[in-house]
Amino acid sequence: DRRDFSSSRPSPVVPATGRSINSSPKSILIVNKLRTQPVIMAIDAFLEHVHSTYPGVRVFHEDRPDIPHGAEVWTGAHSQPIDLVVTLGGDGTILHASSLFSAGAVPPVLSFSMGTLGFLLPFHMDDFAKALESVYRGKATILNRMRLACTFYNPELVKIGKDNDDWQVMNEVALHRGSSPHLNTIDIFVDGQHLTEAVSDGLIVSTPTGSTAYSLSAGGPIVHPSLSALVLTPICPRSLSFRPLVFPASSVITLRIGDRSRSPAGVSMDGRTSHILNPGESVNIQASPYPVPCINRSSIAEEPQNVEGAGPGKEDDWVRDINNLLQYNATFRSKALLRHSRT
Amino acid sequence: DRRDFSSSRPSPVVPATGRSINSSPKSILIVNKLRTQPVIMAIDAFLEHVHSTYPGVRVFHEDRPDIPHGAEVWTGAHSQPIDLVVTLGGDGTILHASSLFSAGAVPPVLSFSMGTLGFLLPFHMDDFAKALESVYRGKATILNRMRLACTFYNPELVKIGKDNDDWQVMNEVALHRGSSPHLNTIDIFVDGQHLTEAVSDGLIVSTPTGSTAYSLSAGGPIVHPSLSALVLTPICPRSLSFRPLVFPASSVITLRIGDRSRSPAGVSMDGRTSHILNPGESVNIQASPYPVPCINRSSIAEEPQNVEGAGPGKEDDWVRDINNLLQYNATFRSKALLRHSRT
Amino acid sequence: DRRDFSSSRPSPVVPATGRSINSSPKSILIVNKLRTQPVIMAIDAFLEHVHSTYPGVRVFHEDRPDIPHGAEVWTGAHSQPIDLVVTLGGDGTILHASSLFSAGAVPPVLSFSMGTLGFLLPFHMDDFAKALESVYRGKATILNRMRLACTFYNPELVKIGKDNDDWQVMNEVALHRGSSPHLNTIDIFVDGQHLTEAVSDGLIVSTPTGSTAYSLSAGGPIVHPSLSALVLTPICPRSLSFRPLVFPASSVITLRIGDRSRSPAGVSMDGRTSHILNPGESVNIQASPYPVPCINRSSIAEEPQNVEGAGPGKEDDWVRDINNLLQYNATFRSKALLRHSRT
Amino acid sequence: DRRDFSSSRPSPVVPATGRSINSSPKSILIVNKLRTQPVIMAIDAFLEHVHSTYPGVRVFHEDRPDIPHGAEVWTGAHSQPIDLVVTLGGDGTILHASSLFSAGAVPPVLSFSMGTLGFLLPFHMDDFAKALESVYRGKATILNRMRLACTFYNPELVKIGKDNDDWQVMNEVALHRGSSPHLNTIDIFVDGQHLTEAVSDGLIVSTPTGSTAYSLSAGGPIVHPSLSALVLTPICPRSLSFRPLVFPASSVITLRIGDRSRSPAGVSMDGRTSHILNPGESVNIQASPYPVPCINRSSIAEEPQNVEGAGPGKEDDWVRDINNLLQYNATFRSKALLRHSRT
């Protein structure tokens, strides 16, 4: 009865795919970053729909001046448990929702885009009624998107920050020289063993989810989100042989700014800047026990696709996304130049 | 109580690390490709050592004209079970040993290099007595190196070849246009879902073990061998957006030569050329239930290293190999140019 | 009065951009590879147009069974000089036209696509009358696309083949292991100096024109065709530090199959397979004195574009092509996923 | 009789290799950044040697508190012309020397390393007497290393800064989001024509000299320094199809921060941070008329090497450097793992 591929260390790795969410949510948290007219209108419509269709369900919103009418103020996971998170906006909105639950478990997340769909945005806002219905009818399936937990240490290996000050990221932790003109030097350890000294602009430790974000731009591979793995991608390394590395999710990666590093490293967590790490300081990164359970687009598929080889419900959102991404495929000729205007 | 990342399909994924091999081997198979003087002498010394130190143990060798004195002829896994495989030579020798057990389970493999050590070559031949002793004292730990099973289909989806004709590879399956001057077109399916159409020189589906072989040369990431994953790396794709992809080991990847492909694709399995796939023909690739259990170098470590953070027995051969590989690291300046002869 | 950046060796480098073609062509060579219905019809229309609009102009065609009505048989540059080459088809058709003039100077080339435009295909077939008119009115401007001249040597450095057997390529010379399963070893010399030993699938020496062809797929940079340069791009090299290199057009690159190379190398010239080079054999590659004068798309631009910063006539076809190629730009999200069908 | 590949615009491109420096230098400028004990001692020895061997030659030093004994204060190129620059230190020291002559022509530069040799460091300090002698005997040959001139504009296209405020760089101009968490959007124009909109961490416009610096880390090609070219390399672009581009040195590249860019861009010139460019602001980059004439290592070669195919004096420092860099070549196995300590 082994759970992961590793050692004796208790593993935080959780199953990536669950079958469905059984409970019917009693409390919903709406998360939005933008407050544009379309977003405001969409939230109003959503609230009205919930109140009329699912009476008794409470809808919450972060405590902000612009809290929508019909929503209650939410003051954190400790005070008011949430059964379902609904996000409206871009990928950054989900990243923000994840950050609201950085101390522990995350409720299932239903993500709506306001326009273009995306890797983290399975549903279009226009479909919210259908999506909600599939949740309440127990038909929603989830993808547990792995997160990373980070702990920071000073040069004496004393933890920086308070105890429950752990960070959880859904995309990546990125260390970067920022506006310092000089390269930094970072020692990389895997399970305590020295891997290499990196001289570069910085390093990214990414989840499979984050593999299509910053890590991809820096040259990393595209990793299926149901794989439990850590991706280490260097940013502009001086070494020509430093290639992206993929580790089991049971690995602990330690990044330590070299004592003679010419630059400190700014830390970005899912695109939010936090600490500066100075020479001698370090960060420990490992899989978090608290993934983000994301509701799949296939939850609202009308009927099972009979794609050869893929059983009912096997339709994979991600493969469809990558398919779109790789459309740019075939000879670029046939794609890029097709649109050439004739003279 | 299954915990892996897949569906209802029975999963062939096996734990990557086992603690040790308990049984004391009664039959040993020696595998070597080269028959140079040092190899001949090493085999003679090995045979003498086994016969004198472990009386009753039988030593076998492939049926070749040059079968070493003191070894018995081995005519296949069905006729004579083997408890331990000993390879002498380069990485290619282990790949060959793997191919000798392509129908089923592989016995533990103890691999000796004749010179430089390597990713697949944990031991130096000079250490054979010590390594053997650690096996017989039950101290050997293994890394189960995942293999891929391949099945070939004609355009009507009828299996090509006999039923037990399955191929098992340890590094990779590579499809390549070979000496045809034209690009080929290959449709890629993941679990039956169309991923993309690749126009390229070819495609590699690699194990984590193979990620440091051909896939790395083609631009793929370096994947830790204890991760259960498949790596798909395009070879010189026309599309600029086709990046290497990493899938869970539970995925089934289908590569189908496009009907209008301008070239067929030659199939290479661990570097051995086999079939030619013509337009319409396809290959199914998935994790094999039969990994190669490789005995770790750390098996003969004198005493536990007290590397900070890594418990006893946690010393990871692979990290050490990669560390060497990435030594080329830091600024290339300090490495490459150090050796500049002064004028 | 030095013309290039090099040594005393007489340089074949020619200016990349000429202003216009003055002479009014008296003999036109039609080049086509395909003989599909649209191509046949287009050729017929072209021939009719030439005969009626430019009486006295002779139109030639390669000596093939399917020579179009109204065209004369052409038996080579030595027997019948050509003032203008007209190609109909894809990029391969221009490469073929180039190969018809491998012994010496190439007449100006007017290239028509049958569908999608392309890097080597400035004009759409529907515009042939306008394009031809601009030539006869002396308004056509040309881009001299550099070619490479190749000479092959046996291990004793004796030239292989007859004296006027030189090859001229417009895209690239590629050496590749072909269907051999093993890597080959190639020694690279630049102006006689040893650069490195490459262990790889092969090597590409490309012109700037060819930088968007095979070299790009293998990871090479995109080079503006008016730069006089040679691009050396490795194909799947074992070395992680082997990056594409760009040399002045005055360089002579020598590729020599290593004496202990495990594979020979097949030679491809603009996609046509020619020799096999065995261990010890080599090829010398340098800029040819005979570029391909390609007529620019801007030749038929109605009036000078008033793009800010670009003077009249400065409109650059290539920048427009690259612009199209890089459209895939911005976040792939906004491009790739826009088309996501809603569920 | 024009020499470059371009249009009617007067070209600043200069020949990259000159034969020798005729004049015997009367004034020498010493440039050093570090003031470590070995550097101090080396400067003292150098000064003593010059004063005793070349009486009447004046030696200058930048006006700093630590001006060495025997050197005169130098207050700029306008006040005191310099015949020879001597640098002691790393590559950064030469970049600094270049910056001291950013308004106009640069005197020949003799560069000494204090330890490891390098791309910009042909001579070891121990050889200074020999190197100096070759200069005074008229035997020094130079490589004119191209520089880039940059001009900055506000959104109304009014030049930012004073008129003689032009910047000259030897390696590169880099635009980077710095410590802003968000990607920036930069519009790229070539000769006034829009090439693409880049969404990325930033962009590098590099000289061939700089192609082995930051641009290489970001994935750019290695360009021979005697080629007159500009290299445009994106830093972590979102677009997967954005590859490094190489332009003729006659091109003018304009980088303009997009009006809706989420981040400004910090400008780094040869590693020194200067301006911040805000949305709407832009920089024009083109080849400078003032290259850096660097004295070649081959200047002090005892006698012509008779390398096959390379005439006397043809020995190319750069090829030797790259050869060292690419030593990491062949299979990394044979290099990296050779040193494996046996267990």
Ligand SMILES: NC(=O)C1=CN([C@@H]2O[C@H](COP(=O)(O)OP(=O)(O)OC[C@H]3O[C@@H](n4cnc5c(N)ncnc54)[C@H](O)[C@@H]3O)[C@@H](O)[C@H]2O)C=CC1
């Ligand atoms: N050069 C680069 O590619 C950089 C990328 N980023 C990424 O931006 C993320 C933060 O996103 P925002 O707050 O929206 O900032 P943002 O508004 O700057 O957007 C970054 C872009 O990344 C996309 N993105 C985010 N997560 C993604 C994912 N998992 N897969 C595919 N695309 C994804 C977004 O849709 C957006 O196009 C960071 O976690 C980091 O991954 C941050 C800095 C530089």
Ligand SMILES: NC(=O)C1=CN([C@@H]2O[C@H](COP(=O)(O)OP(=O)(O)OC[C@H]3O[C@@H](n4cnc5c(N)ncnc54)[C@H](O)[C@@H]3O)[C@@H](O)[C@H]2O)C=CC1
């Ligand atoms: N361009 C390339 O990089 C190519 C690589 N290959 C690789 O060669 C393998 C066959 O090996 P051999 O029979 O020894 O042929 P070979 O004698 O041609 O050796 C190929 C090289 O790959 C190394 N290698 C093999 N497996 C490795 C691994 N798992 N990790 C790191 N290095 C590894 C070998 O030590 C040797 O240096 C194939 O499985 C394929 O991966 C095959 C063709 C081309």
Ligand SMILES: NC(=O)C1=CN([C@@H]2O[C@H](COP(=O)(O)OP(=O)(O)OC[C@H]3O[C@@H](n4cnc5c(N)ncnc54)[C@H](O)[C@@H]3O)[C@@H](O)[C@H]2O)C=CC1
């Ligand atoms: N993996 C790859 O990318 C390979 C590319 N090739 C290229 O194919 C060329 C021969 O072309 P065809 O006879 O048409 O064979 P083909 O019909 O196999 O076409 C190769 C593709 O390359 C395109 N192409 C050709 N020259 C180009 C250029 N200068 N810039 C951009 N795209 C270009 C063609 O339009 C076509 O899409 C060779 O010179 C070589 O460059 C050949 C083999 C493999």
Ligand SMILES: NC(=O)C1=CN([C@@H]2O[C@H](COP(=O)(O)OP(=O)(O)OC[C@H]3O[C@@H](n4cnc5c(N)ncnc54)[C@H](O)[C@@H]3O)[C@@H](O)[C@H]2O)C=CC1
């Ligand atoms: N991620 C990266 O690779 C980064 C590189 N740089 C480079 O650093 C340069 C400034 O150099 P320093 O003042 O010495 O700063 P530095 O002390 O931070 O050194 C940068 C490294 O680049 C090397 N270098 C500089 N110019 C080179 C050249 N032309 N070819 C090969 N190597 C070269 C230096 O020897 C040193 O190893 C910048 O012009 C930029 O090219 C700057 C920031 C990031």
